[in-house]
Amino acid sequence: MKLRKNATIEEQYKNVCKYIHGFSVGGEAILCLLSLAMLVSVVAQLIGQGPFAEMFADDSGIWKSLYYTYYVLLFLIAVNFLRIAFKKLSSSDSPFREDVATGMRRLSLVLIWGGAGSMIIAPLLHSKAPVVGSSGFNLFGFCIMVAGLMFDAFSLIFKYGCKLQQESDETL
């Protein structure tokens, strides 16, 4: 991340946001391809033939496919919201905008509900296919929920920032 020595704060955050936007675009492209592959795998497992049917060619194939499909789709949706928020952050005059705060809130809701879903699905799928998921407490799902709550806090901070920005603009 090359910055001028005396880059302003605005230039600093816009530069970093551009990198995050770039990462998100790349990540979303990979996740799109993965989710397509996983969905085809699930369908192939259900009908018992076709491409990717051999991907998880064992008794627990369908459950493994469902397990990975859940996470791939969850992260695809989350990265999409992240990409949109950081695109707006890198291209607008101020980071404190309603649409950025709304985007962060949507991301937080996806992560919170996705994490909660993971904590229910992982033990269920673990009982069907012991190689995936975990019995009892699912730490990964809990981690996703904590991340969701963090983003919820940041969305509230951004909303506060919007009001501050509005007051500053009105004063000017």
Added chain:
Amino acid sequence: MKTVDVNERTLEQEKKYLKQTSAIVRIESVCFTLALMMLMVQEMVSAAPGDGESASVLFWIKLIFLPLQAVAAIIVSNFAIALFKEIETGDTPFRYSIADKLKGLSNAILGGSIIFAAPYLVSYLVNAFTETGEPQTNACAVIMLGGLFLGVLFKALSYIFSYGSKLQQESDETL
């Protein structure tokens, strides 16, 4: 139950919701760190070789890195807890001290991801040079990429908070 539309909340109501959410995040961070450390110990205990069996190279490498990983998890969690405690107790979330804590958290996450990925990288290198034939995973790449992404994300947030602190300072001076 009387509810307030999200868009019509006043500044004071936003602050109140923020304090409540920050308190929950703090508690969850503590729970997460404790659960992670218990899980790490449980994984090592369950992977320990039985009578007459020899442990894999990865097991020994993970055992060596376990204390470092525990320290890294505590440091990252400490930064997160301190950050949200400061957000919870201050009048405004836009202070330079909070921006500094965010920067510290991003550095801690970057360092922590290296420490958590190190056992897998060392195991890969040992396997490459000694050809032990043990199955390798791509956990190293996943942890490094995830840590790098999160670290850069928090770095961006620290710059945004610095901008917000500047805005807050101008607002206070105007008042």
